Amino acid sequence: MPELPEIETVKLGLQKYLVGHKIEKIEIKIPKMLTGPQKQILGTKITKIKRIGKGLIIEFDNGFALAVHFKMTGQLVFQDKNTKGLSLSKKVGGEILPSKYSHIIFTLDKGAMLYYNDLRQFGWMKILKKDDLMQMPFFSQMGPEPKVSSDFSGKELTLDYFKNVLLKSNLAVKIILMDQKKIGGIGNIYANDALFLAKIDPRRKGKSLNVTELKKLYDAIFTVIKKSLSFGGSSDENFVNALGQDGNYQKHALVYGKQGKKCSVCNGIIEKIQLGGRGTYFCPKHQK
DNA sequence: GGCTTTGTTTTATA
DNA sequence: GTATAAAACAAAGC
Numbered sequence: 001m002p003e004l005p006e007i008e009t010v011k012l013g014l015q016k017y018l019v020g021h022k023i024e025k026i027e028i029k030i031p032k033m034l035t036g037p038q039k040q041i042l043g044t045k046i047t048k049i050k051r052i053g054k055g056l057i058i059e060f061d062n063g064f065a066l067a068v069h070f071k072m073t074g075q076l077v078f079q080d081k082n083t084k085g086l087s088l089s090k091k092v093g094g095e096i097l098p099s100k101y102s103h104i105i106f107t108l109d110k111g112a113m114l115y116y117n118d119l120r121q122f123g124w125m126k127i128l129k130k131d132d133l134m135q136m137p138f139f140s141q142m143g144p145e146p147k148v149s150s151d152f153s154g155k156e157l158t159l160d161y162f163k164n165v166l167l168k169s170n171l172a173v174k175i176i177l178m179d180q181k182k183i184g185g186i187g188n189i190y191a192n193d194a195l196f197l198a199k200i201d202p203r204r205k206g207k208s209l210n211v212t213e214l215k216k217l218y219d220a221i222f223t224v225i226k227k228s229l230s231f232g233g234s235s236d237e238n239f240v241n242a243l244g245q246d247g248n249y250q251k252h253a254l255v256y257g258k259q260g261k262k263c264s265v266c267n268g269i270i271e272k273i274q275l276g277g278r279g280t281y282f283c284p285k286h287q288k
Numbered sequence: 289g290g291c292t293t294t295g296t297t298t299t300a301t302a
Numbered sequence: 303g304t305a306t307a308a309a310a311c312a313a314a315g316c
Contacts, residue, residue, distance in 0.1 A: 120294095120312070
């Protein structure tokens with residue numbers, strides 16, 4: 001469930017620790033997880049880290065780039081002499097890397113390592129020219145996303161666009177929020193929490209929302225994403241940051257995963273339903 | 289061993 | 303072509 005705040009958290013970590021390092025060796029345990037010409041990035045230096053939606057981009061000094069998607073359980077963990085052992089989460093599979101889930105292992109210069117771990121192996125990495133990145137449907141079709149940092153590579157989600165995209169749709173509002181082609185970066189956790197905060201029933205059709213509700217929801221998206229960023233993301237499942245440490249948003253989540261529990265803003269009980277085949281949590285008492 | 293999990297892609301339908 | 307719905311897919315933990 002790494003979503004925008006989680007990938008952004010990794011981006012910030014990699015920017016701090018990984019940029020400037022050279023790739024010396026790549027070890028691929030599961031071939032399908034890293035495609036593209038690996039030879040092209042051997043010996044090159046990492047210059048920049050970007051994020052578009054839930055996708056991460058690592059750029060090299062020769063015009064090539066490495067695109068990464070974590071899907072559900074991907075992790076990128078950096079280690080060097082200074083950061084090794086900095087409270088590595090149990091979620092990376094123990095204190096010692098590589099773990100049995102370290103499917104791609106990069107040896108860097110100055111004794112540093114970068115591990116791609118993925119318990120379920122749903123994620124992917126792809127090496128390609130920077131210029132070809134935007135030819136990938138995943139990036140070219142990514143919708144505008146909430147701008148929550150000054151170093152921003154995507155299209156900006158404006159209130160006007162947000163209103164338009166919701167008002168022209170007959171789909172349930174939660175499904176629209178999670179459609180990456182319409183709005184980038186929002187997954188199940190933040191869709192649930194934003195709707196809870198805006199007091200809107202996730203089953204409502206997009207076009208049934210009035211202007212006040214649209215503004216509330218738009219603001220709620222920024223609120224939950226910024227809040228999660230400030231906690232270093234949500235580690236409910238397997239997410240860890242670039243040093244292998246947990247985030248803390250899950251301890252502050254508003255409704256996600258809280259079925260049967262008491263609502264935190266009224267005296268309702270949180271319900272779990274299926275919407276678009278996904279677990280959906282809401283308080284029927286105050287989300288109308 | 290069937291069920292569940294999610295982000296994305298693919299296929300089917302109106 | 304468009305909009306939407308539903309199914310498929312990945313693998314592992316319980």
